Amino acid sequence: MASGKGIILITGGNTGIGYETVKALMQSEKPYTILMGSRKLENADNAIKQLSSEVPNTRSDVTPIQIDIVDDDSIDKCFKAVEQKYGKLDVLINNAGAAHDGLMLQTPGAKGIRAAWDLSYSVNVTSTQVMTSVFMPLLLQSSDPRLLFITSGLSSLNTASSGKTSNAVRANPPKGWPKPSEMSAIAYRSSKTALNMMMLDWARVLKEDGVKVWAISPGFLATGLAGVGAEKLKSFGAGHPSAGGDIIKKVVEGERDGDVGQVVNKDGVQPW
Known part of the structure; x- marks a missing residue:
């Protein structure tokens, strides 16, 4: 990050991993101007007061x-508000995301399937692509531009091909159809795999512009994602969301510059 206060915009910054990312950056010795993105300003105001x-x-x-x-x-x-006040953006953290697989349990059949998949891709893929495209002119005004996409460990094709899904799915379902209902998060997982491809293309497109691009896999953490509840996720072994904030801070501050264009996690680089 160049000298002076870096301008950082994080979507979904008022809760979960986004909140912990803002907190981690606030604890840094480096000064930042952090724009906490939230669907409702009231929620951001309350989060900032707590922070x-x-x-x-x-x-x-x-x-x-x-x-x-x-x-x-x-x-x-x-975009217009950031452009008018700051004229640039040093870091864009695409953190906002959603998991809608529960709709397939709530509304069995085609309607629930379509809703779960359409909404998952709309938020995690399409809307993230639009957000990044609109803000790119501001990012290109930075002397050290950084573009971050928050993905998931569940997005790894390598891991899935070995038969692993998530901690909430204990074994393969029995033979026959229909299969028993389970929360395998397949729509969410697939959308995050697509997000990884999006990241790779942005890394290619922006290489000559000097923009550093990553996807970040924060780990299995107890957040409000999917409405399951933090306590329920903890029972499956989920960690505290602050672990995700710490990883994101390290990427922002240059500690993972050797892994540009990769999916990074606390252990290194996540396999595709």
Whole structure:
């Protein structure tokens, strides 16, 4: 990061891994201007108030900004606000995401399947691509531009090909049809695999522009994703969301520059 306060925009910054990322950056010795993206400004205001009590001596400042990545008008409005006030963006953290696989359990049959898959791809793939494309002119104004996509360990084709899915799925289902209901998160997993491909293409497209691009796999963490509940996820072995914030901070601050264009996690590089 160049000298001065780096301008960082994180979507979905008011809760879960996004919240812990903002907290980790606030604890850094380096000063930042952090734009906490949230669908509702009230939620961002409340999160910032809580962070101010947790990290009272930060060198950074955190500003709420309304952004709903599935709403093009919201994206355009956010872009204009950042452009007018700052004129650039040093780091874009595409953190906002969603898991809608539960819809297949709530509404069995074609309708539930279509809704789960369409919504998963709309948020995690299409909307993230739109968000990145709209904000690219501001990112290219930075002297050290960084583009981060938050993916998942469940996105690995290598891991899935070995027969592993998630901690919530204990074994292969028995022979026959229909199969018993399970939360294998297949729509979510597939959308995050697509996100990895998106990251690779952005790394290719932006190589000559000097933009450093990563996908970050924060690990199995107890967040509000999918509405399962943090306590339920903890029972499956999920860790604290702060672990994800720590990894993202390291990428922002250059500790993972040797892994540009890869999916990085706490252990190194996640296999494709």
